Amino acid sequence: MIESLTGKQIGAFPKYVREWTAIGLCTDSADRPRAERAVRKMYRCAGIKAPTRIVWCGSPLALVRRQPEYPCDPVDTLVSLVGMKIADRPVAKVWDCCFGQHDAGWLAYYAFMRTELGLKKQTDSLAGLTALAKCAGWALPYENTCYVSERHNVLHRDNQGRLHALDSAAVQYPDGWGVYAVRGTRVPKEWVMNRATLDPRIALTESNMDLRSAAALLIGWEKVLAQLSPKVIDSEMGMATSHGYCQGELLDIDLPGEPHQRFLRVLWGREQQAVLRVPPNMTKAREANAWTLGFEGDSLKEFKPEGRT
Amino acid sequence: MIKRESAIKYEQQGAQGDVYFRKVGEIPEGFAVVKGKEHVLAHSETGHNHVVDASGVIYYEGRDPLRAYLQLQDVDSCDVHHQKQQDFHHSVSLGGGPGAIWEVRRQREYDPAGERRAAD
Numbered sequence: 001m002i003e004s005l006t007g008k009q010i011g012a013f014p015k016y017v018r019e020w021t022a023i024g025l026c027t028d029s030a031d032r033p034r035a036e037r038a039v040r041k042m043y044r045c046a047g048i049k050a051p052t053r054i055v056w057c058g059s060p061l062a063l064v065r066r067q068p069e070y071p072c073d074p075v076d077t078l079v080s081l082v083g084m085k086i087a088d089r090p091v092a093k094v095w096d097c098c099f100g101q102h103d104a105g106w107l108a109y110y111a112f113m114r115t116e117l118g119l120k121k122q123t124d125s126l127a128g129l130t131a132l133a134k135c136a137g138w139a140l141p142y143e144n145t146c147y148v149s150e151r152h153n154v155l156h157r158d159n160q161g162r163l164h165a166l167d168s169a170a171v172q173y174p175d176g177w178g179v180y181a182v183r184g185t186r187v188p189k190e191w192v193m194n195r196a197t198l199d200p201r202i203a204l205t206e207s208n209m210d211l212r213s214a215a216a217l218l219i220g221w222e223k224v225l226a227q228l229s230p231k232v233i234d235s236e237m238g239m240a241t242s243h244g245y246c247q248g249e250l251l252d253i254d255l256p257g258e259p260h261q262r263f264l265r266v267l268w269g270r271e272q273q274a275v276l277r278v279p280p281n282m283t284k285a286r287e288a289n290a291w292t293l294g295f296e297g298d299s300l301k302e303f304k305p306e307g308r309t
Numbered sequence: 310m311i312k313r314e315s316a317i318k319y320e321q322q323g324a325q326g327d328v329y330f331r332k333v334g335e336i337p338e339g340f341a342v343v344k345g346k347e348h349v350l351a352h353s354e355t356g357h358n359h360v361v362d363a364s365g366v367i368y369y370e371g372r373d374p375l376r377a378y379l380q381l382q383d384v385d386s387c388d389v390h391h392q393k394q395q396d397f398h399h400s401v402s403l404g405g406g407p408g409a410i411w412e413v414r415r416q417r418e419y420d421p422a423g424e425r426r427a428a429d
Contacts, residue, residue, distance in 0.1 A: 245323070245324065258421075262419075276416070276418045276419075277418050277419045277420065278418070278419045279419045291419075292416045292417055292418065293324075293329045293414045293416055293417075294375060294376075294414050294417065302331075303322075304321065304322055305322050305323055305324060305329070306319050306320060306321065306322055306323040307317060307319065307323045307324070308323065308324035308325070308326075309317050309323075309324070309325050309326070309398045309399035309400070309401055
């Protein structure tokens with residue numbers, strides 16, 4: 001029983017983080033000969049006869065669209081060998097896959113335990129999955145055939161590591177399929193590819209705040225508001241200190257079929273802007289701001305903010 | 310690792326992004342203690358939660374999803390952090406000493422079909 005890690009073992013963490021992050025993010029073409037050997041090893045590790053066919057696909061989507069056969073599910077077998085519970089696994093086909101390079105997040109732990117803690121026997125059964133992660137994308141294993149996907153060949157992230165691209169797919173595969181994302185929020189492909197003509201009302205009315213924020217970033221707040229010709233009803237943008245409370249600007253905007261709707265442009269955090277919809281009877285920025293925080297009617301006089309960070 | 314700057318201290322009222330804090334005299338009826346090592350004062354769909362460490366603090370929630378309460382137990386103040394690595398909201402310090410009660414208000418937005426919480 002290992003009760004604690006030594007300083008040397010803990011000191012090895014960064015090496016594993018670097019190595020396995022690189023594996024997960026790799027955009028090189030799959031090393032097909034190595035990957036096919038890894039697939040056979042994966043089956044052997046699970047005690048299953050190696051597949052007679054290995055079929056390459058251009059993306060995970062192409063892979064899960066292949067005709068199903070009888071699943072032999074070496075992943076289940078492997079997972080049960082290492083003592084993990086899979087009872088709640090969805091039946092969906094995507095969860096019949098092993099994720100190749102995208103299994104890096106959990107395989108890293110076992111690589112550490114194998115090498116740094118000497119747990120060879122306990123991790124032998126992961127040899128195939130580990131080898132596959134280092135040279136290919138997803139795999140969908142069946143009794144006689146294993147479908148294997150190429151790795152993504154395009155990957156864009158922002159400075160926080162989130163999937164992010166304003167002019168293209170954030171993740172794309174060799175067959176052209178990809179995922180569009182803005183600051184980690186998945187957005188419709190059309191938003192990105194038709195960015196110049198994206199309806200600015202989306203940035204004000206989309207029900208999901210993350211999507212609304214993504215739309216605003218794609219369009220640009222200035223453009224959003226300029227296209228809607230807002231009328232400034234009241235403005236209180238000044239702040240006494242760097243952490244003072246900016247009440248914002250109360251705007252009157254005509255939405256289709258909804259004339260004279262009121263919106264409050266506020267500063268959130270460090271120069272982060274947001275536009276919140278407020279009741280149409282608001283007349284002052286301070287009143288609108290207070291309303292968003294539940295101060296209205298008699299309680300409005302209790303609203304005395306010292307600052308906002 | 311998020312580098313923390315010193316927290317901005319509020320005496321009576323102040324905001325951290327879309328969360329507002331106000332010192333009050335009592336906790337209304339209908340709010341019950343919520344246990345945990347850390348309390349999320351406001352969830353964000355993007356994971357950028359506003360959190361307070363539970364040590365020395367009692368946290369109360371009720372049926373109103375826009376309100377919650379913090380009571381300092383045996384500490385002079387507590388810090389609320391925003392779990393975001395960039396463009397984050399500065400940490401805020403809520404003081405008043407043992408027994409002080411802070412009301413937590415979550416920002417809402419008008420929706421003709423019904424109000425909804427705003428979240429950064």
